[in-house]
Amino acid sequence: MTDTPQRLLIIDDHPLFRRGVMQLIREVPEFEVVGEASSGQEGIELAQQLVPDMILLDLNMKDMGGVEVLKVIKASGSDARVVMLTVSDAEADLVACLRAGADGYLLKEMEPEDLLAKLQEAAAGRMPLSERLTALLAHSLRAETQPRDPDAAGLTEQERRILELIAAGKSNKLIARELDIAEGTVKVHVKHLLRKLNLRSRVEAAVWAIEHRSDRR
Numbered sequence: 001m002t003d004t005p006q007r008l009l010i011i012d013d014h015p016l017f018r019r020g021v022m023q024l025i026r027e028v029p030e031f032e033v034v035g036e037a038s039s040g041q042e043g044i045e046l047a048q049q050l051v052p053d054m055i056l057l058d059l060n061m062k063d064m065g066g067v068e069v070l071k072v073i074k075a076s077g078s079d080a081r082v083v084m085l086t087v088s089d090a091e092a093d094l095v096a097c098l099r100a101g102a103d104g105y106l107l108k109e110m111e112p113e114d115l116l117a118k119l120q121e122a123a124a125g126r127m128p129l130s131e132r133l134t135a136l137l138a139h140s141l142r143a144e145t146q147p148r149d150p151d152a153a154g155l156t157e158q159e160r161r162i163l164e165l166i167a168a169g170k171s172n173k174l175i176a177r178e179l180d181i182a183e184g185t186v187k188v189h190v191k192h193l194l195r196k197l198n199l200r201s202r203v204e205a206a207v208w209a210i211e212h213r214s215d216r217r
Helices: 015-025 040-050 066-075 091-099 112-123 131-144 157-167 172-179 183-197 202-215
Strands: 006-011 031-037 054-057 081-086 104-107
Touching (some): 006 015, 015 112, 040 054, 040 066, 054 066, 066 081, 066 091, 104 112, 157 172, 157 183, 172 183
Parallel strands (some): 006 054
């Protein structure tokens, strides 16, 4: 961060929350609140007028959703870093905001000192996320790269049979015995099917198989 305070705009339709954030930010010299908006449309207008360095944006507002506001601000060419500050810890909301160009995603339940630390991260050019959302994002990104079904994965008939036996909890030795093949051959097939499914372990493969077996019913 530079010596010049980060000029901050708050867009949130809850007046008490806005007031609380402003009081918190006034305690530190690194930030200066230059405006507050009680609706998405007002926030868009103030973002254009005030040209802030950073915008704290609520996700769920009555007039416009935060994702829509975010898209408008980003499309306008604004250089402001937009950090979502919301109560929603839903994976879908997190991914939607990041796809729309959010520069961070924080939960309102955070401790005040943690919020300030995350805002300082944003001001330094990093993407702040509430701690428990990091694993959620990783799961979402992994899920997006996984095939929808065995056909999409390009599994061979033998790999499909082995996957079903893995889901049934059978070891490589038992799978080899049931399919009348060498245990080493089973290991090679397991390695290949894990790569095709973008999974890391037999446990993940078993869960994937069970989930997609139910999808086909």
